[in-house]
Amino acid sequence: MNSSAVQSEPRVYLDHAASAPLNPRAAEVMLRHASRIGNPAALHGSGRAARALLEDAREQLAEAVGAHPTEVVFTSGGSEADSIALHAGVQRPAHRSVLIGATEHPAVATARLRMPGVDVLRCDRDGLCDLEDLERRLSASTAMVSLMSVNNETGTVQPLSRVAELAHSHSAWLHTDAVQALGHTPLDFADSGADLMSLSGHKVGAPVGIGALLVRRDLELAPWGLGGGQERDIRSGTQPVVLAAAFAAAAQDAVEHLDREHARLKELRQHLVERVRSTITGCFVNGSDEVSPAITNVTFDQTRADDVLLLLDQAGIDCSTGAACRAGVHQPSDVLLAMGRTLEQASASIRFSMGPQTTLAEVDRLCDELPDVVSRARTAHASSQQD
Template sequence: MTYLDHAASSPLLPEVAEAMAAVQFAVGNPSSLHSSGRRRRALLEDARESIAADLGASPIEVVFTSGGTEGDNLAVLGGQAARVARDSAREAVVVSATEHPAVLAVSKKLPEVRVASVDDSGALNLDELDRLLDERVAVASVMWVNNETGVIQPIDEVVARGQAVGAWVHTDAVQAVGHLPVAFGASGLDLLSFTAHKLGGPVGIGALLVRREVAPIALGFGGSQERELRPGTSNATLAVGLAAAVRGAVGRLEAETVRLSGLRARLVDGVVGLVSGASVNGGVTSPNIVNVYVPGVRAGDVMMLLDAAGVECSTGSACHAGVPQPSDVLLAMGRTPQEASGALRFSFGAQSTEADVDRLLAALPDAVSRAQAAF
């Protein structure tokens, strides 16, 4: 089996599994004061300190969550609520048109949402962002690396513009952490969300980096864990796994950028050479994601034919799995419904090899031919 869907979820890395296995049977609640509780608390705090060191944050700024979706929800909903509580006029939220549903869907529950467009390469329209930002904006949220196309947004520009009007700036960095250099403290960001399972870590844990002077309102109720932002018993074992995944990804970043860029170029050159009319969606992108348009097909048909041939990929975000509809991200980039329905996403991770790309390229022509015949 050839797995080219790491942007949906990346297999658990051996070193992460080993780190969790070493602590998973230890007893105790991290909030308990007895010896077992203190030992579990030490594991949790060591993981927090490790993540903070790797991502340029302070330990107090690392708030553990269940993953990217919860982090996005807390940043946007909790952030907006906190700003309104202090200033009732500051109720607007600004997002980009290509955000993950975890941002777009929750923002629709708010009284005023302003959506900044992107161009045909997927890049944020900064002039429009300037027009949308003012002193009534509570939170501006722009995804750092798009989960479908891999397009990289100019987060430094977003931060500068947000700061100028006093807005809190959040980024969904689920596809950025481990693939781009991240220095939270130096970035000027107020909030940054990411997850473990895109990095070869466990499913069920992520973190929201929250600048120490920023205080969103919690969306749940209960205990005072995680700066009173996320009540409930903390899972020290998963935190150890997240820390191990982040440490490994950051440590491999420079070498992996070169390696994955080579795999991406090999895949793009092969697909464009083998499939007439094929093209790549997205301008400046992360090396681990390739979004390819194939003319005259339903992408789902090609995906299933590749699956039958032993190659696994995606038609877009796994969050829309099972729903045959054009990609909202590609529609926002100006693609027609047919073009947005004919796109495949291939994504790499630590286990990806040239042989994986070659197996895809060997299976692709027949899959496309059969899908075009059925279109």
């Protein structure tokens, strides 16, 4: 399909891993409660009504993710939840080290640069944590292991149960960033073995600005910042009641439709991979055999990812080169470099991420555009090499 022919068509949105469209149930909750007044900490009637809505949201979210309501600590999003967890780990008394995965989201990965005692675990070429390396490096001084449930760039699903066993055998906590797991793979906090779990609302169709850190009831975390300690004496600040209610509604809707949606996205992903492989030479899909069906990461050899992205953008197709938190930063993917890809390969990879609104027709439109886009990107890359 010619790029000029699609200018009048609706855009194809394949960047759900960065931010998902607003879920209808979340939108309905927001509209219904948009004019609500009252601080949930206030004792008057409006305050009590706001508190009731907040606690209903806490219970609803807890039920959706297999947690107890008292384990839900509302945050501003996944990055803040990760930050609270990492700081709690490095502050554990009599513990001196934190081990993090090699392919973590920047909210966790940057801890190695900013916090003392944070070390990075090895991974294999599929992005799976090297369990032998983890076992060797665990000790009595290990405060916490932090490992993503589902990688945000490749969709690789980590063996959390085994990691939890190893961490707990040394009395270390397990924190997992489950932002990309919610709504796409089965998620149960009680059964996961994790002690702390980060979630984000806007990845499942809630508005931006709300997330949660799930914290086991028997864990005591140091306060995050100053204030009134509204969220379990861990996080302070007036809670965004309407955002919390919208998050809970979106999460519940995602979990209710998980089986059907997982199967549908799996078929779309398989269709995408098969068409790309059959029409484009010199490309390969990154990630493990067990992968989120919502994410497909493809390396197109002899291209620059930015060129592919911009050409697709001109054709009316939205995708990304990696984590949204790194948007606008033109550099190779740290995730793919950790997985053993070359600098050139890590600079030539595109992430396509799907959601409930993604259709087969949209995937086909992408696949129709890609051969010409990749060819043009390769020509541009070859020309730049000659300059």
